[in-house]
Each structure stands twice: as structure tokens, then as C-alpha cells.
Amino acid sequence: LGGSISTAGNVMFVGATQDNYIRAFNVSNGDKLWEARLPAGGQATPMTYEANGKQYVVIMAGGHGSFGTKMGDYLVAYALP
Known part of the structure; x- marks a missing residue:
């Protein structure tokens, strides 16, 4: 299982x-x-980064x-608003 990550902008x-x-x-x-819905279970700690x-x-x-979550092999990135 993964944990959460908090940003300097008070977002977890x-x-x-x-x-x-x-979430x-x-x-x-x-x-x-x-x-956002993930294509499989996200039992990992998210990370953030900035590019361009x-x-x-x-x-x-x-x-x-x-844990009964869908199995897969995905690395998913979302651009934040």
C-alpha cells in the first residue's frame, strides 16, 4: 500500500x-x-512534478x-488545472 503526499500549496x-x-x-x-478513476488499483504513493x-x-x-482491486501495470500522469 502507498501513502499520501502533501504539497506546499496545502493539497494532499x-x-x-x-x-x-x-483524490x-x-x-x-x-x-x-x-x-480521477485509475485503470487499476493505485497501491502506491503519488508524486508531483513540474514540466514546462x-x-x-x-x-x-x-x-x-x-485487496480485490483490478490488477494492471500502469504509470498514470495527470496534468493539474
């Missing part, structure tokens, strides 16, 4: 869930800011049979 990304979603939350108030002035979040989605 969580991808290690059993429903195959990655972003406001650290200050807990509000959900964003979510654009911020991205990336996560490995490989699933886990013991």
Missing part, C-alpha cells in the same frame, strides 16, 4: 484506495478538490489481488 493526494480512485484534498479543511510550467501528479496503478 491519496491514491492507495480500494475503489481505484486518486486531492484541501489540507486546511478536508474538502475534496479533485478525483505545468504541474503533474503521477501514480503507479498495479492493483493488488489481496
